[in-house]
Amino acid sequence: MASPAISFQNVSKVFPGVRALDDVSFTIEHGEVHALLGENGAGKSTLLNILHGVYAQYEGSVLIEDIRVSFASPSQAIQAGVAKVHQEINLVPELTVAQNIAMGHEPRKHGLIDYPKMHQDTGAILTKMGCHFSPSAQVKTLSTGEMQMIGIAKALYHNASIISFDEPTTALTNKETEHLFQIIRELKQKGITIIYVSHKLDEIFLIADRATILRDGRLIGTYRIADINKEQLIRSMVGRDVSSYAxxxxxxxxxxxxxxxxxNLRASVFDDISFSLHKGEILGFAGLVGSGRTDIMRAIFGADPIHSGKLYLHGxxxxxxxxxxxxxxxxGLLPENRKSQGFVRLMNNADNMGLASLKRFTKWLLINHRKKRENCLHYMDEMGLTPRNPDYLVSDLSGGNQQKVVLAKWLSTGADILIFDEPTKGIDVGAKAEIYRLMESLVAQGKGIIMVSSELPEIIGMSDRVIVMHEGRIAAVLPRAELNEEIILKYAMGE
Ligand SMILES: Nc1ncnc2c1ncn2[C@@H]1O[C@H](COP(=O)(O)OP(=O)(O)OP(=O)(O)O)[C@@H](O)[C@H]1O
Ligand SMILES: [Mg+2]
Structure with missing residues (x-):
């Protein structure tokens, strides 16, 4: 029998106070799409970071083609053909597509960079991938989806035999996601081994061959996708039944x-926006990525300027x-881009959560740290935030748990109008259900919620009313009774 492409043997990784991975062993075969699943904080990204040489210190071993490897850095891993395409894309926006793809490994002629060859080589890869942008385009002019493609092109440029994807579709449109899947299938046909991390289980059933599930850093098992259904998968991830959540x-x-x-709110990217939000209401904002939803929310929040229009609060x-x-x-606004706008990386949980409501925790210019910690613990319990430690640095939390911190920050302010931009992006199934219940309890207290979401089941399941956007304008306002996927998509596409 051929040796597996990758084999993890008794891998453990401890961070101060947390055992992120605990004796994890499993194998990944050549040319398979292997999903890595688990709740927020289960250890998925940590395992990938070990594979890619981000963490050189760990217990156990990682074998590629039966040979033990231990990369000292991600660039060493890339040179060995182990590439990653991650959600936070590390590109230099001012440089061209070709420069970004070839970075560090530019073709040379007489010691100088051979630009014509670089453009030719990278252009050929992009064409094969079905990308329609030029290698000489500046990266900053591209869409998120196109930038994602550069990550893959980079992997191919280095002849990668293993490519991992960590939540690659969170910022992609449906069309871009389809294109990505098409490319992944082609990579697989070429014999490239794919590791795929996502919280969107429907995606797993579309492209994965097998799935390995982690829970609290421990291996639960590896399953063939053909042999398991969604409910079974969720149960193994969460350890209990999660009823239909949205x-x-x-x-x-x-x-x-x-x-x-x-x-009549108007700015460069949207026009003639009029609507109201009622006490106790969840108002959904649907539309394609780029239809202006985030821009409107940022304008209401005072983060972006408007050309004209009026805003009334309580009349x-x-x-x-x-x-x-x-x-x-x-x-309060829970921004879509939490990493850059939501929290201070090097501050702990309690301080981050208190950031927007310092007044509540300050008396005579003195900060009441005990109260701030109590507030933190309250929300940690309410949202199942792990590890349950107010002193933990937010930069050390898993992606989904960081998100809960930002949410708690706004809830701590006691704001009565809450704008949630893609509130469950990157959040696992169990935590999603917790956030939906939290939204219900907030509206029951008389607060109003605006929820921008690209997940139609969540828009349909949770909203009292839905505004559908198309190219910067309101295409439809739909009452709950009329909500279904077809009608929302119809308006969102401008039909
Ligand atoms: N650099 C770090 N320092 C300290 N603790 C860390 C660090 N990185 C991760 N952790 C902790 O290790 C655990 C596993 O985190 P990891 O990021 O691997 O989870 P994940 O499965 O990728 O979750 P998510 O789905 O939320 O992205 C978490 O408890 C996290 O807080
Ligand atoms: Mg992660």
Missing amino acids: VRLAPACVQEEELLRVE KIAHIRRPEQALAHGI
């Missing part, structure tokens, strides 16, 4: 009173030009 369990509680009214006109003013008016 549904309202509590009764609707929309009240007459208007919390927020927007009239009174309000002038919000900066986020601090929005905050003072009781508006």
Whole structure:
């Protein structure tokens, strides 16, 4: 029998206070798409980081083609043909596509970079991948999906035999996702081994051959996708049954009173936006990626300027030009791009959560640290945040748990208008259900929630009303009773 492409043998990794991986052993075959699944903090990214040489210190061994490897850095891994395409794409926006793909390994002629060859080589890869942008385009002019393609092109440029993807589709449109899957299937046909991490289980059933499940750093098992269904997969990940989660369990509680009214809001990317949000309402914002939803939310929050339009809060006109003013008016925004806008990396959990509500924790200019910690523990329990430690640095949390910290930060302010931009992006199934229940309890307390989401099941399952955007304008306002995928997509595509 041929040796496996990768074999993890008794791999353990300990961070201060956390055993991120505990004696994990499994193998990945040549040319398979192997999914790596588990809840937030289960250890998926840590395992990939070990494979790619981000962490050189760990117990156990990693074998590639039966040979023990231990890369000292990601660039060493790439040279050995082990590449990664990660969600946070490390590209230099000012450089061209070709420069980014070839970086560090540019073709040379008489000691100088051979630009014509570099463009030819990288162009050939892009053409094969079905990408329609030029190798001489500046990276900053590309869409997120196109940037993702550069990550893959880079792997191919280095003749990678193993490519890992860590939540690659979170920022992609449906079309870009389809294109990505098409490419992954082609890579697989070439015999390239793929490791695929995602919280979107539907994707797993579309492209994976097998799935390995981790829970709390331990291996639960490896399953053939053909032999397992979604419920079984979820049960192994979470350790219990999670009932269909994107549904309202509590009764609707929309009240007459208007919390927020927007009239004729206009900026460069959207036009003529008018709508209102009621007390106790979950108002969904659907639309394709790039339809202006995030821009509108940032404008309401005072993070981006508007050309014209009016904003009313509790019936009174309000002038919000900066986020601090929005905050003072009781508006909280959970941004789509949490990593750059949501938290301070080198601050601990308790401080991050208290960041937007310092007033509550300050008396006579003194910060009441005990109260801040209590607030932190309260939300840690409410959202199942792990590890349950207020002193943990947010930069050391898993992606999904970082997200919960940002959410807790806004909830701590007691804001009564909450804008959630893609609230469950990167969040595991169990935590998703917890966030939906939290949203229900917030509206039951009389708060209003605007939820921007690209996940149609969540828009349909959770919203009292849905606004569908198309190219910067409101294409439709749909009541709950009329919601279904076809009608939302129809308006979102501008039909
Ligand atoms: N650099 C670090 N320092 C300290 N602890 C860390 C570090 N990186 C990860 N951890 C911890 O190790 C555990 C596993 O984290 P990891 O990022 O691997 O989870 P994950 O499965 O990728 O989760 P997610 O789905 O949320 O991305 C978590 O408890 C996390 O807080
Ligand atoms: Mg991760």
